[in-house]
Amino acid sequence: MTCQRFGLYRGRGIHAIVVDMTTMTVRPTPSRTGSLPGTGPGVRVRVTYFPPNWFAAVMGTGIIAIAAHGLPWQPAGLSVVAVGFWLLACLVFVAVAVTTIGHWVADPAVARSHHGHRVVAHFYGAVPMAIMTVGTSTLLVGGGLVGRDVALGVDVVCWIVGTLGGVVTALVIPYRHLIVGRARVEDAFGGWLMPVVPPMVSASAAAILSGQLGAGWARDLVLGVGCAMFGLAVVAATPILVALVRRFRTGDHGATNMVPTWWIVLGPLGQSVTAMCMLAHAALHVVPAPVAGAIHEFAIAYGLVVWVIATAWIGVAALLTLRTARAGMPFAMTWWSFTFPVGTYVTGSSALALTLGRPVFEVAAVTGFAVLVAAWAVVAARTARGIVSGDLLRLPV
Template sequence: MTFQRFGLYRGRGIHAIVVDMTTMTARPTPAGSLPGTARGVRARVTYFPPNWFAAVMGTGIIAIAAHGLPWQPAVLSVVAAGFWMLACVVFGGVVITTIGHWLMDPAVARSHHDHRVVAHFYGAVPMAVMTVGTSTLLVGVGVVGRDVAVGVDVVCWIVGTLGGVVTALVIPYRHLILRRAHVGEAFGGWLMPVVAPMVSASAAAILAGQLGAGWARTLVLGVGFAMFGLAVVAATPILVALVRRFRTGDHGAATMMPTWWIVLGPLGQSVTAVCLLAHVAPDAVSASVAGAMHEFAVAYGLVVWAVATVWILVAARLTVRTARAGMPFAMTWWSFTFPMGTYVTGSSALALTLGGPVFEVAAVAGFAVLVLAWGVVAARTVRGVVSGELLRLPIPGC
């Protein structure tokens, strides 16, 4: 187990925490064990890393997945609207708390950039922004109106796309290339920065469908295609590294096991993106190009969807085995939600593209699993927030 220590001096006392690399949570260090710390002084440190934005992703994806399901009972629209509103509330709370964290403990907040585990979860920030934007356009339009929904989504898509490009290029370069990371360090979180452009590609297809004919729609689709290519190129070597580590039998600590579900993210999201882009392509390109894109979407979608389905079985088996041995709760548990949501949206997109009951059943079954997983993870998260365990840790021994 590896640890990294961050110190922040304030007045007479020291604010210090030890960050567990395997859980992305913090534990307090005794004040007396740090040089120069005055005994008897209680110091409190806020700890709010960027992986909290995964809670926004995991909540908002339920609204998006519900909207796209092949079967649409009346209650589903209510479910989608409820999760959209909840995602907006969670997003606001996470943003406000993050700002407070940077203001109260800037040294700790800045240290996330250099943390070889936490830094990868900056990819959750642009994805959370785009999840809110897309869910607003699809689900919130009935509440806020079309003009407001489109405006919100345009802003979220631009911000998320730019942020996703930055995370996809900067974070892997700094933490995987410059630091010469080896296969033994690989974990699912390595994919977080590079999945963001694929989310942007899917969001571009949905946004383009709401824009009128003209340069704006063409530009959005063009960027969407570019983001798809960027994500595929960036994610492929990381997926290879993850498979290589997985085959060694070393799957990491129990609290990091849920991150293996993130492998499902680029798979399901790419199926969603390629199918949706092919669906709206006839409005922006020639018939021959659109036809070629449709054929590519079918071929790519079927192969990757099959791989994603197999990976669900592999990850589920690993989860059960780890749970039996003991799997303590950590924010990594949110890895159970958004990746499964991308499998649902990918299955729904294939059902839209090809038809057939197989993809429809897969989408509905996956959605049921997604909601169940969200309920468990959300309940444990709320308990951690109420107790203060996930937000602020007192330094004992005072």
């Protein structure tokens, strides 16, 4: 991957910022005057750089709460674990949101530059997904602490905001960067899927939300929007998945720090299985029996096919990751790609277990959940270390 240089005004001095897109960090260089106004010669300046991919940490944390709630096997203490991860996801979301706002206030030129960058812009899809992850996890596991009505209200707001934001990212970012920008297959990376997955997250969230609403127009509307979001996500994600497969077959899998993004392919696969199965269950209470039966049959057929593809992709992505790790794969924020996509595989397996009652899906869900928690522990620890040291936020010259 290449680096892109931006200009940032600081007082009367102009400072160049070198942004390394493989690590999503920033390295400031001295201004032409050698230092900022009010500082002496040789003083090193730290410049904050906070791209939208930080919201992936919210997604990767909140999905554990959601996956834990839906596991076919519910051992003692799992509900406590789910509540703990829900609380942590809420805290991380607040911290990331506040830091993002601070970044826009302090360094607006750098923040605005994210929109036009061919790599960073795709990660704006993490924002609506993080919002909906917080909302769904609040509804599923937070009600015991905040009350059902509050949890439902939070989820409704998060679902509306996340759905609208997801439609924007799914339409605007691919159009601007892939169509107008004439992106090439050799430029494809897993992050291309980030803007188009939010509508699929909205679809599964709608199915869960509709189950908490009483009979009436609100429930029907939420379920209808969920079905529409499912269709939008499938249409938007399919050509990108084709481009990614073509890129993968060339043998050029990108820079080592971008290899984890290949796990994002699991996102639309696992999330679509979850959404389709959950929508089918929700439809039983909304549409006539013959229509609900047809949706149920489609959900089974679709879910089985896509689940097999997702399972196969896990093997491919794991082999690629192990090979790259042996050669050296330095930590970067892209490592959060090991969390949320795996979580969607867990929720998809749990949804199929609920739909079909087969042990194979139960085993896949529980095994995947164990892998998800282990991956989260590693990535979260490395992220915390990077925050404490400042390596992930700003680098000295």
